[in-house]
Amino acid sequence: MTLEYKFPEGFWWGSATSATQIEGATNEDGKGKNIWDHWYEVESNRFFENVGPQITSDFYHQYKEDIKLMKDIGHNSFRLSISWARLIPGGRGEVNPEAVTFYNNVIDELLANDIEPFVNLFHFDMPLELQHEGGWESREVVEAFVTYAKEAFRLFSDRVSKWFTFNEPIVPVEGGYLYDFHYPNIVDASRAAQVAYHTVIASAKAVEAFREFEIVNGKIGIILNLTPSYPRSNNPADVKASRIADLFFNRSFLDPAVLGEYPQELVEILKEHGQLPITEDGDKDLLIANTVDILGVNYYQPRRVKAKETLPNPYSPFMPEWFFDHYQMPGRKMNVYRGWEIYEKGIYDIMQNLKTNYGNIESFVSENGMGVQDEHRFLKDGQIQDDYRIEFIREHLKWLHKAIEEGCNAKGYHLWTFMDNWSWSNAYKNRYGFVSVNINTQERTLKKSADWMKEVSELNGF
Template structure:
């Protein structure tokens, strides 16, 4: 890409390193926190791991070729910190650098713009043993890692993201307790995690600019617009509390260069205090992003707190469980149920219209930033027919609606510049394992990881072509 300020609309797909690479202990890679968790923890409720996954590490050329054949002009992927610096701090693993150089070069040779995320959940185990993202030194360690990545790949990578979903990552680690190190209902750690992640993001953004590269750098948020049950009795307060809990600790530092002004007041209500850097005002001011990536799947549908105890819920068992997503954040707000909105097998609302409301909320409240939809997908159980084809018509229908709502937001003035479908191929879906499939390409995990494009792959190829023709 010659000019990141004058580029065509980007149409691509996305993966994350631990979820797709495999090769967990090859070519000098260090142990990751997810490696340790998957191999040892009784919290690994589905008894699966990412040791091999779809083996992108050895089959990246085939996968990138299929992206090109599918009309995609960009690919969002993450780097494995422990593949590049095995212990998180110190000596660089040149074999890990070589792998990512090959991936980046292969993308460019196929006309695919790499969009690279520095951190997508998979922390080096050595740093996890030092307290992980509760350790305030993590921001400086992350910045040193980021600088190495900029030095080694910045001549070719023009789109960078610092951290993926710091809110949802912290929620899973510290509230749900389904991601390692599996703390439950720990509001103090939930807030400290987000603070340290966003401070790390700010330091990396500042460093990237100081190094003088001609690309853009942003952060990725699991954009969940807050919407209120019409019966809510205190709508202004409930919106403010829920928006702070889900969005503001990420969007305010990233897009406004400051911690949320309402932070101290709401943290006091939650009984939480942050351990802060003495220089964080300047650090956040200098760490505003060039763009925000939004991973759009659902909304935050909430109402007044009705006196219940602190509680959260998720479903990592799929169809074998009746659990649905929800939360009660005492004494601020709680989730509401909308009987008119269906839910998927994992208890999540299916509401494509939240794409429009999420984008426009960020556009209108945060001074019209550049936006990429860095993830949007539909997880499902799938079986091929007699000819080996996956007829994923539900995915096609739902994602078509999501994309139309995105394009409507773009027509209404939002600066949406790219869309990344989750995911490029079937892969390890974190704690859910492999039965929950998101990919455009079917992976036969029982037959040499054979790749077969799904019906949605052909649909997405044709949709990209249609929009590119319209764009001229």
């Protein structure tokens, strides 16, 4: 068979997930509470159909069966996250031996199935006690994170060589401190800036700690949801709007993580509006000295913007949207269930940007995917015929292939997600997995996309 799209030798085929979204067992084996457990207890109405994180996909009990399925569909790599509240209940102090056993078992099972574990330390799930101390607003919480990171490296780095400090660190900033879609539901840009800054510091300190371990073939990175900002037109006002959107939503984490410093223009904007975070002596040197080895890129949709139609209300809370308006391009291709535009070329544009402006850092697509509601509509002969997902993946892979052909340093593709999982406030509204999960029985069945991915992985192309 001649392949039109052949990927480089050793390409990473797999998927990604997070602890809170698949493990379940929220009150078992000594796990502490995180902010999701708490928020669900106090405001379950803010979760789709009042479904919380207690059971999710029950990976905690079914990991062996799940990892065998990963193997069956051609995974050679898989990203998971460690639950900080499970490993160190309360966020500080004694390591929970039952959590160590669980994560050891998962890692060993992955390796036994020739699947490389990619381990991420923080995926939106702050231990509740540390949130009560101020969460990422607190420098003490930063230090607690570094201690947790060191424990994780100590316990698991004999078998795990690819580590990530954070997944989409801008999301807790946006959700928790600007737009009210994650706990603690604060709308305050100066606190948001502090949270963002401390997260960057925490990541750099974890990178610094990692390097002290001198792990064989060890690499540490960060996973960022890079959403290219496209201007409505080439009009200078539209172009400026897209540049500022890019500063806030992409470069605020990308530049310090990869280049070791913040974009000056972003600093000037925050300074002018009195939103600069508090910093400490030595922070600049810390960032410069501890840039990441590898970058995970989460890409779902583009951001299209235009110049402001009206001046911002000077009495309203400061927001990034003071500098641009969102723009809905006529005729765009849509995933109607999620309300997101599908723009496959975005993945190519991101990779070219990394090549041109970020030293062509080693990277991979760490998430890309399509959530669809009521997928059982597509059930035929016992299998969900998710041809729309196959098309979505295939068209993104074509653009990724083109970027690699042109010299971009992209090493893999992970779908969000392996099996249908619980989503932060949307619960099970949209399904993303290669594997369908019946929430009532926890039965797993492969979707058509899983069969397709198995062939792509085995052929290393299509």
